[in-house]
Amino acid sequence: MRLAAFRLATEPDGVRRVGLVVGEGPDWWLHPFADGTDLVELLAADRADREAAADAAARGDGLRPAQVRLLPPVYPVAMRDFLTFEQHVAGVGKGMQGHEFVPDEWYAAPSFLFMAPHAVTGGYDDVAIAPDTERFDYELELAAVICHDVRNVSPEQARRAIGGYCVMNDWSARDVQGREMKLGLGPSKGKDFATTIGPWVVTADELDDFRDADGFLDLQMTVKVNGTVTGSDRSGHMGWSFEQMVSYASRASWVKKGEVLASGTCGSGALAEGWGRTGELTPPPLRVGDVVEMTIERLGTIRNRIVAGTETVPPIVPARRRVREEV
Amino acid sequence: MRLAAFRLATEPDGVRRVGLVVGEGPDWWLHPFADGTDLVELLAADRADREAAADAAARGDGLRPAQVRLLPPVYPVAMRDFLTFEQHVAGVGKGMQGHEFVPDEWYAAPSFLFMAPHAVTGGYDDVAIAPDTERFDYELELAAVICHDVRNVSPEQARRAIGGYCVMNDWSARDVQGREMKLGLGPSKGKDFATTIGPWVVTADELDDFRDADGFLDLQMTVKVNGTVTGSDRSGHMGWSFEQMVSYASRASWVKKGEVLASGTCGSGALAEGWGRTGELTPPPLRVGDVVEMTIERLGTIRNRIVAGTETVPPIVPARRRVREEV
Incomplete structure (x- = not known):
């Protein structure tokens, strides 16, 4: 359904x-x-x-x-973005460290971060370029909508908490994000302006035929820019199933009805991964007028046109330096 | 009030x-x-x-x-933790990099991360040690409660969106957090089990006498473990005012009624800062039976006893390796 x-x-x-x-x-x-x-x-x-x-x-x-x-199928009470595709971690790692590198910590547990929950937009909405970025990018992700509060659940128990799935584009300003990540905080302003989820939610019971032997959903994922395929992968390449992700998140903590949990970017599912691998901005960052289309097998297609930002944002204020007081 | x-x-x-x-x-x-x-x-x-x-x-x-x-004065619709105390950044930086180091990016903008919103606990509640940690710690922070939705506001306009202030203890499992931060994600499971806010909210209009010439709130902040002072600072040492923090967060993004925004750890406001500076676990990580008491001038005192965790958490599942499919 x-x-x-x-x-x-x-x-x-x-x-x-x-x-x-x-x-x-x-x-x-x-x-x-x-x-x-x-x-x-x-x-x-x-x-x-x-x-x-x-x-x-x-x-x-x-x-x-x-x-x-x-409209976005849900206005999330919290949003968690995992990092479950090894190929994406390796490619982004190359951009930061010069070689494809996946830390041991990645294999140990399905780590995630809390995302901006107020930025969700509908599956066909226009998306304005974020302020202050020369490196506007997309992220192709598979997302799950939670429909029951759970805490300390096994993957088997987590299954009934996952109501359905949708496509997600975690729009990213790579230069803004890069500055934030130098502080060890993970991205916030680099991603808090728009997250497209949609076009609708497909109930979990409709996807049982798409599970592999380990119970992982295995769905084809594709992204196009202006009609040309720029990335594709399969959700079966995730390091963890959504049930395992919910179970991990629920350890001594609530995962609540109305949350959205996302897979993280699939392999080749972001321009930045290619930039990391080649050291070149090819394909180029997204520009006004580009149309980004993401399709996940059985879930549908979201399609968004990039438009110029029209908001007047307040200036950024640098830190008041303590040295002032010490003079 | x-x-x-x-x-x-x-x-x-x-x-x-x-x-x-x-x-x-x-x-x-x-x-x-x-x-x-x-x-x-x-x-x-x-x-x-x-x-x-x-x-x-x-x-x-x-x-x-x-x-x-x-009870917690609010169940936040989102929670943002900033990083506004230079002394804390420098001390933690020494632990990670061997010398006191504050990146240029810190001075440029009041960066923050989204935190677990479902973990808030009351001002005098017991707090259970998180699973899997040998390095349980506190963080002394000043927090603000947002009472109006705002977007693209100046610091002056942001002022009416800040309804009041309270004390916050951002309990942290340093070893869990350290593993997450190696992935560039910022902490999530390292902090998602408990965040104490309280004991109550003091309305912003009560604090006007405590603003300095630049409009920064300047309140004495102190933390004690088992009655002994282990850290203290003044909120006037923040690099940004709360109005500036709200303004920055609101750039092309919503800051919503019912959010909690926190200062980040004040100077000497966490055991980990001392561990970073000295290379030794002194004072030791928090243990069952310890009582942590935090006081901020005019706002009051929160006091929490550390108790053993009694929850049975599910096991952590490592990644399914892609090599399996390629054999």
Whole structure:
């Protein structure tokens, strides 16, 4: 089942609604659920109850793509980005250290960082270039939506907490991010302006046929810039399954309903990985007018045009130096 | 005005309430606001309305400390930890690099990371040692509670978004954190088990007398372990004011009502800073039975006993290596 959040195109400030996606390819129909339906609650519901609600929605009139604006399927209560693709770690490592290098710590545990939770945007929304960057980039990721609060769960127990999956583009300002990472903090302003998730959530029960022998989801992932493929990988190359990631995150800590957990960038899923490997900015950083399209098998396609930033941002203030007081 | 969140001691699963703190020292009274009062809404209210609500609360019966359990004043919608104390950066840098070193990037902008938002605990709650750590530590920080959504605001405009301030202890498992930071991610599992905030929020308007010529809050900060002072500093030694921090975070991004922003560790405000400077684990990492007490002038004292962890955590699963598929 595919569940989308949307507004009517004619009501840009209208109420957020949830719809059932029906049909393949670009000519899908969207059948609204009853008013007040919550997408995460639908994910958490028993399968029979969810299907009964979907049957009722499907009996109502459907909307066409041009009649709606898709919204982020969830406004996350927290967002965690993991780092599960070895090839990406090795490529980025080469850019920073001169050779392909994956630290032992990477293999030991599925590490993650907390991301900006307020920056999610819809699957087809335009994305403004971040301030202060000459190196605007994308990151192709697979994301999961959590539908039950869990703590100290095994991977097997974690499975029911994962309501569904979607495509994610973790837009990145590489030069801003690089300055932050010199302080040991991980990126924040380098990524807090936009994170595209969508186009909708596909419920986990629809993906059981795409699990490998170890239970890892194995889905083809592809990114195109202006119609040309610039990266591709398979989610089966992750070092951990989403169930293992949830289990790790839940150790002596809450993973909550409404969180989004992401795989981290897949192999060749960011321009920066190529920049790291070759030492050259080829393909070049994203520019105004570029269209970035990401497809994950079974989950769908998100497609975003890069536009110029129109916000007036306040100036950055340097530190007040303590030496002043000591003079 | 001091605003606390609490439950009645006799109702451990009872409703969360908000109270007005009256009286100095350990013998304060807590006067409940009307049922359903929201602490962040009180911070956001006009001063006259807030004072009218407080006057009404003060006319009702008060509760004594033994009658209540203080809760975290807010369950943050996001939590950001900055790194604003140069002395702390230099000391930790020595531990990692052999000499006191503050990167140029530190002076350029008030960098921060997003923290675990679901781990906040009350000002007097016991804190369990995190799993897998031999180096349990505290971090003495000053925290601000945001009461209005802001984006692209100047420091002057940011001022009204800061509802009040409290003490924060960002408990840290240094060995876990060190492994995560080798991956360039910043700490996550190293800090996601507990963050103490409290004991209550002091509204920003109460602190105007404690601003220096540049408008920086200048408050004495002290931490004791088992009654002995182990660190102290002044918030006037921050490289940026909270208004400047909010302004920076708001550049092309939302800072939302209900967020908590923290100063980062003050100078000598963590055992790890001393460990970095001397190369020795003196004072030793925190142990079961230790009591950590943090006081910030005008804001009050939080006091937490370290207890053994009683949770059964799932095992950590190492990465599935891609070589398997290639054999």
